[in-house]
Amino acid sequence: MRLHLLDISILLGYFVATILIGLWVSRRGSKDLDSYFLGGKSLPWYVLGVSDASGMFDISGTMVMVFWLFVYGLKSIWLPFVWPVFNQVFLMMFLSAWLRRSNVLTGAEWIEFRFGRGLGANLAHLSVVLFAVLNVIGMLAYAFKGIGKFAERMLPWDLQSTLAGWAPSLLSTDPAALLNNENLYALVILLLTSLYAIKGGMVSVVITEVMQFFVLTITSVIIGITAIYKVSPEMIQKAVPEGWLSPFFGWELGLDWSGLLQQANEVIEQDGNELFAIAFGLMFFKGVLASLAGPAPNYDMQRILATRTPREACLMNGMVNLVLYFPRYMMITGITVLAVAFSMEEMRSLKADQFEELLPIVLTRHIPVGVVGLLLAGLIAAFMSNFAATLNAAPAYIVNDVYKRFMNPDCTPRRAVTLSRFASMAVLAIGIGFGLFTTRITDVMMWIVGALYTGYVMANVLKWYWWRFNGYGYFWGMVSGIGAAMLASKIAKLDGVEAWFVEHIGNMNSLYLIPPILLASAIGCLAGTLLTPPEDEETLLNFYVKTRPWGAWGPIRERAMATIPGFEPNHDFRINMFNVAIGIVWQLCLTALPIYVVLQQWNWAIPVATTLAVTSLTLKFTWFDRLEHDPPAVCTA
Numbered sequence: 001m002r003l004h005l006l007d008i009s010i011l012l013g014y015f016v017a018t019i020l021i022g023l024w025v026s027r028r029g030s031k032d033l034d035s036y037f038l039g040g041k042s043l044p045w046y047v048l049g050v051s052d053a054s055g056m057f058d059i060s061g062t063m064v065m066v067f068w069l070f071v072y073g074l075k076s077i078w079l080p081f082v083w084p085v086f087n088q089v090f091l092m093m094f095l096s097a098w099l100r101r102s103n104v105l106t107g108a109e110w111i112e113f114r115f116g117r118g119l120g121a122n123l124a125h126l127s128v129v130l131f132a133v134l135n136v137i138g139m140l141a142y143a144f145k146g147i148g149k150f151a152e153r154m155l156p157w158d159l160q161s162t163l164a165g166w167a168p169s170l171l172s173t174d175p176a177a178l179l180n181n182e183n184l185y186a187l188v189i190l191l192l193t194s195l196y197a198i199k200g201g202m203v204s205v206v207i208t209e210v211m212q213f214f215v216l217t218i219t220s221v222i223i224g225i226t227a228i229y230k231v232s233p234e235m236i237q238k239a240v241p242e243g244w245l246s247p248f249f250g251w252e253l254g255l256d257w258s259g260l261l262q263q264a265n266e267v268i269e270q271d272g273n274e275l276f277a278i279a280f281g282l283m284f285f286k287g288v289l290a291s292l293a294g295p296a297p298n299y300d301m302q303r304i305l306a307t308r309t310p311r312e313a314c315l316m317n318g319m320v321n322l323v324l325y326f327p328r329y330m331m332i333t334g335i336t337v338l339a340v341a342f343s344m345e346e347m348r349s350l351k352a353d354q355f356e357e358l359l360p361i362v363l364t365r366h367i368p369v370g371v372v373g374l375l376l377a378g379l380i381a382a383f384m385s386n387f388a389a390t391l392n393a394a395p396a397y398i399v400n401d402v403y404k405r406f407m408n409p410d411c412t413p414r415r416a417v418t419l420s421r422f423a424s425m426a427v428l429a430i431g432i433g434f435g436l437f438t439t440r441i442t443d444v445m446m447w448i449v450g451a452l453y454t455g456y457v458m459a460n461v462l463k464w465y466w467w468r469f470n471g472y473g474y475f476w477g478m479v480s481g482i483g484a485a486m487l488a489s490k491i492a493k494l495d496g497v498e499a500w501f502v503e504h505i506g507n508m509n510s511l512y513l514i515p516p517i518l519l520a521s522a523i524g525c526l527a528g529t530l531l532t533p534p535e536d537e538e539t540l541l542n543f544y545v546k547t548r549p550w551g552a553w554g555p556i557r558e559r560a561m562a563t564i565p566g567f568e569p570n571h572d573f574r575i576n577m578f579n580v581a582i583g584i585v586w587q588l589c590l591t592a593l594p595i596y597v598v599l600q601q602w603n604w605a606i607p608v609a610t611t612l613a614v615t616s617l618t619l620k621f622t623w624f625d626r627l628e629h630d631p632p633a634v635c636t637a
Helices: 005-029 033-041 045-056 059-082 087-100 107-115 119-154 159-166 174-178 181-230 233-239 262-271 276-292 299-305 310-342 344-348 352-363 371-407 413-436 441-465 471-492 495-504 510-530 537-547 554-563 573-599 602-622
Strands: none
Touching: 005 371, 045 181, 045 299, 045 310, 059 119, 059 262, 059 276, 059 310, 059 352, 059 371, 059 441, 059 573, 087 276, 087 299, 087 310, 087 573, 107 119, 107 471, 107 537, 119 181, 119 352, 119 371, 119 413, 119 441, 119 471, 159 181, 181 310, 181 371, 181 413, 181 573, 233 310, 262 352, 276 441, 276 510, 299 310, 310 344, 310 352, 310 573, 344 352, 352 371, 371 413, 441 471, 441 510, 471 510, 537 554, 573 602
């Protein structure tokens, strides 16, 4: 792409401004670990909510969702259930409050709060650190591949030729094949973004993310309006298959691109989504379990722990839902509409595995000079937000949960922050290494959210809702789940296994690995728990009284009621589940409405908007008005 000087100036100016602002505010994040990782728990909930939303507005995910909407049409609104997106609804309704009451720094530190400090608790603690580091490395590889594919299509410089001119010997060896233009762009952008993310910690990340979110919102509105102005509903209907505009499906997906774009049929087959009812059922089942498990130890958990009170933690996740979906899906739909209307010939020249590059392909067309620079700044801001948030979450586990706990408990705050910066650099280097050997964004994403997160689910559900579950059960559940995720992914790629699936079911979908991984993890959880004694009763009582969960806490609940005057157990299970059901519908409306607005499908948009209004009003009475300020602290001694 040939960028105009104005576009280049806007892009470079934004880069410089973001890095300078991040470095300027970094002094606030250098006092101690609480300041570095959680901003001293002083940031307002709405600022953290916008920051969290900005972190989720990542460029790799946006590229995948543009590709999904193009190929699957409105049926693509179900595919993000694989993360699952509705975990934000569970957090908003009750889990954020439960987590924030712990007042800890990281997810691994929360394990001590739940299981104490015995051998089982220490093993559970280390298993969380292992998962968190694996997760961050995977997400960094995912970000690396996404920004590389995007930048190579969008930016005008040939970095490989420049490098060859400066250091020809560097490109004369076999490993130099990895230093292609795509990977070189990713390296440069990752290293620039890491400057402020590593130096300033949470405060730098949040401040820059809020600024980036406003750029992204402006960008999204511009793209959506451009699509509405340039593309009529009739143009879309002529270019897409029957059923593309409907979110409903049967046993099979019900989309056939034959005669329009054969490669799209190949993509659906490659993804293993022909039997869509099975894929949806597995996504939803695993999604409910993953949501009940609470947030994974990443930037989402970090934002919750950084809020000032449990009430604000719930409001923060509500803010994420409210501000994220409408602008993001205006952008996704606008890009998809422009592709459907004007880029079909170019799409027919692509291979099926190149459809992920649809986003940068479309942005090279139909956007006026000046606006392109703003769009590039906004989309790179999306990457920077997610990357900085992911990178900032990793060192807390290495420094706070391994080094300080097991190696040097007397480590000074300044030294801890310094070590955290080195840990960030080490994790970044490993993530880049994996990214260099990755070929497809979707493959990395599906392994993380499909296999790896499934291995995490069972142990993290039981930790909230079953008093008997102990540290040994958690450790063996995590180890067997993560081990099964890695083993199942390898087995699924064996020729004989893949051939059997193709013959009897269809192309292998990583979602099919969910049942065996859950089973392996459940066996580990139950065996580890029932073959070892329960945790100390005082530890369990302290956790139960502070967190106030519902679930199978009978013996601990009875003791709390008998020994603590005025203690009332949590009776909100039914209203929480009702709010979750309403909240999922509410969130789906927030997703579908901007899609139908940009498509100008008013016969769909009006009912969706009406449903959104009704669910919003319902949640006002059943959720918002019931949010309570924390009661006075209860002494358990």
